[in-house]
Amino acid sequence: MPKQINVALIGNPNTGKTSVFNHLTGLNQQVGNYPGITVEKKEGICKLPRGLKAHILDLPGTYSLNASSLDENIVIELLLNKNDKDYPDVAVVVSDVENLKRNLLLFTQIKDLGIPTILVINMADRMERKGISLDVELMEKRLQTKIALVSARKKTGIEELKELIINHRQISTEPCVNASSIAPDYFDRLRKAFPNQSLYKLWLVITQDVNFGNLNRNSLENTPDFQTKKKSDLKRLQQKETIVRYQFINGVLKETFKKDVAAAKDLRSRLDRILTHQVWGYVIFFGILLLIFQAIYDWSSYPMDLIDSTFAFLGEWTKDALPSGVFTNLISEGIIPGLGGIVIFIPQIAFLFLFISLLEESGYMSRVVFLMDRVMRRFGLSGKSVVPLVSGTACAIPAVMATRNIEDWKERLITILVVPFTTCSARLPVYLIIIALVIPNERVLGIFNLQGLTLMLLYLLGFGMSVFSAWVLNKILKIKSKTYFVIEMPDYKLPLFKNVGINVVEKTKSFVFGAGKIILAISIILWVLASYGPTDEFDRAEEIVSEQYGETLSSEEFENHVASVKLENSYIGMMGKGIEPIVRPLGYDWKIGIAIVSSFAAREVFVGTLATIYSVGSDEEKTIKDRMAAETNPILGGPLFNFASGISLLLFYAFAMQCMSTLAIVKRETNSWKWPALQLVAMSGIAYVAALAAFQLLK
Amino acid sequence: MIQEILVLVTFLIAVGFLLKKFFWKSPQKATDTGSACGKSDCGCH
Incomplete structure (x- = not known):
């Protein structure tokens, strides 16, 4: 065994990787740059028992080996290049006990490169508070690795990790996922063309455009025995790889990871128990909606009246101040009233986006998505459809585009077709003026403004119609499908008022100017x-x-x-x-x-x-x-x-x-005029x- | 007369703007089918 072991410390961002690095290296650290680029390179020496030393390289945080940035590319380049002086003898993947599912994606990819890989489960001190229990032994067996339960905060588990680093040669290098299962024919051809190379390494060279010794994407594409695929086909296969990996991870976690929500004691878990409760969750959600629509009406009436009378005055003033004639009439009777018809709604639209931004920033919106998933499934949609439906309250166009993260074509198509039923901000001026004209400005039970209640009912009607139409379409459309829903719940936090302010200004501006x-x-x-x-x-x-x-x-x-x-x-x-x-x-x-x-x-x-x-x-x-x-x-x-x-x-x-723009975007997303035509005829x-x-x- | 001409010019600009907005396709947009993944706005990233 060499006296110094090369260790690569890898992990998703925010898993406490750098804290683990600090505990391993103490003050023996060096910070520099990777050659030619400005990405920070952190390395240090860790003194191990029995007089051994480890050279620890703290690699940039990455979510997977599908690189999308320069610092993520560094991780792949190092792991694929055995000639690099920093090429690891052992990889240590740091994960967060609360986000194991997402963190294990990177772990399985690194392990499949044939590098001995240790899994560090950090923040282990939180397990009891969060109601989490782990069968570490079984997990080690299923992942064919060694696991260190570490708490970087409480400095526990570091010595055990050092022992595992010393004994890294005992760790199996068998892959977690058989790469051939992604596309058997394609990988068979790949194996025949390059019999001496690791299949998964070849796959990364093809998809990531990185060098692998004397092999790079160009040399692979120019190999006469091997015909590679189009970029779009490769992207699809990459997505398939991710799905295959998550299927494997889901299987492992199902057997080894238990979270008893009822046993969790921290504030977030307590709040989650109430806000995602099968009864109280919906009651609170509708209570919040009620408050929002009441506030929209009560708070914005004063600025609206001011804007309305200002435009009326402006029209008259223009007529008096300019020389009489048809162009003056066009300004005072055509342009000013037309513009007044849009400016008047700025206060209400700004208040609506203010509340939506506050809900998003505080972390509550993710709970709503999770809560609504239960409802959506009964109507042939998944929780992922909630995001487009919620976005649809601003505008159907980004909402239709937001359906791209729905993997299943049937669910995606249904979501695209029903999204325009949700109440977009363009409907708001129509609703507001008609409600003001035909619904009395009275209070119900002395608290609720009747006009505010009507507006809320219209929002619910739009949402209800979307869901009902989805149910009908789910029965009519004969497309086979199967999908799953994964959402990460962010921590609750006080909204950053700068972010909220920017969001409100941007949304209102785009509505007014668009x-x-x-x-x-x-x-x-x-x-x-x-x-x-x-x-x-x-x-x-x-x-x-x-x-x-x-x-x-x-x-x-x-x-x-x-x-x-x-x-x-x-x-x-x-x-x-x-x-x-x-x-x-x-x-x-x-x-x-x-x-x-x-x-x-x-x-x-x-x-x-x-x-x-x-x-x-x-x-x-x-x-x-x-x-x-x-x-x-x-x-x-x-x-x-x-x-x-x-x-x-x-x-x-x-x-x-x-909305012509929505029809155009539906045509673009479905690549057919059939669906927007159906939408137009059916909705009209x-x-x-x-x-x-x-x-x-x-x- | 000047006011009549101004009205005509304003009217033509308004019609031109709407035609461009809803019916004119830029060459760049016309070739983009939007079906391929991997572009910066494809929604997969």
Whole structure:
């Protein structure tokens, strides 16, 4: 045995690897850089019993041997290069007792390279508090290794680790996972082409682009006997390797690792017991939701009123300050009301994202995902679908993209198809204005704001519809599948207010600027279409009103009637009249019909459109809400926005697929027009039927 | 007359913006099918 043993200390970040290194080396440490790069190289000498010494190299933290950064690459380059002076005689993989499953992925990969590998299970002092029990002997047998239970904090287990390092030659170098099982045909060809090489090392050379003695990826690809695969195929095989490894790890942990949650005594475990409880978990979650929606309404009403009246004043002021003419009218009646229709919702959107960020930052959101997994499974989805569904409350586009971490195609497809039902921030302006118009601002039981409760019900309706549609799709789609759900629960912590602030500002900014440009453009087009008309009636509006009413009208009434005749005979009026028969049974007039059509591009355009249409030809300083409240139903009489038509509109927007960008992203993610077309037809159909039923029952 | 021209120009800019936003595909995006894993935005990393 040589006098000095080369030891590589490897592990996931935050496993206490450096603490173990400090205990092993004491003050005998050197810190430098790896040649040519700025990654820190820490090495030291550990004095072992019987006069032996170990050279300990503390390698950069890495989650696996699938490198994605420069410092992770260093680990692989060292482990593959036997000629490196630091090539380890023994590898020590440091793991955290609370995250063994994730940590063992790296362990199995290193062991499969044929290097004697010791497993250090750190933070062993926490086991009792966390209710964890380990069958170390059986685990050693299953992993074919030696295990040291260490507490770097309490300095226990270090001497046992030193003994294991001395006796490293007794550790089996048999692999944990048979590499051939990942792709038998491919590995057979690999074995035939390179009979003297380790299969797993070859696999890493192919997938990681690192050197392995005289072999590198280029030389492998140029070998005549061996045809490698496309990058995308190799990526898929890498994913398969990870799944195979986790299947092995799950099997080992099932036999050797027990966590009795009821026996755990620490604060986190106690909180987890309550927050993920089968009954109390849901009660607390819905309580928090209730609080959020109440606060959104109560806190944001003052800034909203201020913004609304400011824009109304601004429209009037522009008209007075600029020279009179059509362009001034375009600014005061088209652009300013259109923009006001989006800016007014900034306070509520900011409050919503403030609460969502606080829940995410505190670590509670992961508990919600875990909690909802139980519900989701009954409807053919997994807990992983919760993340896209929760993201969908901001926007369906990132939510659809977030489904990429769902391995199973059927679950992923179903999640993509149902995500647009969740209430995205673009629906919020529509909901808020309609609720303000048709739901009384009253308290229920003296505590709950009725408008806040309605908004919460709409969020739950969207979520419920997603889950119900998933259940239906799960029955209809004949795709075989099997999947599993893994989530790491972060520790509870006080939210970092800087992070929360940045998140709120970024989300609100992207909503305002992303939607704002579209709304501005549509407002301009709508104003032009509403201010010009092709027919004789449009030009003769004054004459028509004079003939109809004579001298009986005040000048204000006369102007209002002229504006009304002009609007009806404008381009947009004629288009609106064309689609009126379709929207009339839902309780809408042609103006709402136009707003629905224009908001097909993006839902939030609805309010801006109505604000623009109702402002054309009007000289009064009125808020958007006032103008909408003053509209009367031309056939039934009474307010146009009443309880029946309001609920009908809310349901229409809850279910309708009014977002071109979402359709485009679904096409990209599914690589087919079939699924977005299905989404568009089905969601529009459901929206129409629900809105029709609501109006006909409530009118 | 100037105001009429300004309205026409503003209208054309608005129409152009919406057409570009929803119907014009950039050459880079047009070739990206998005199906391959391994790109920085593929969601696997």
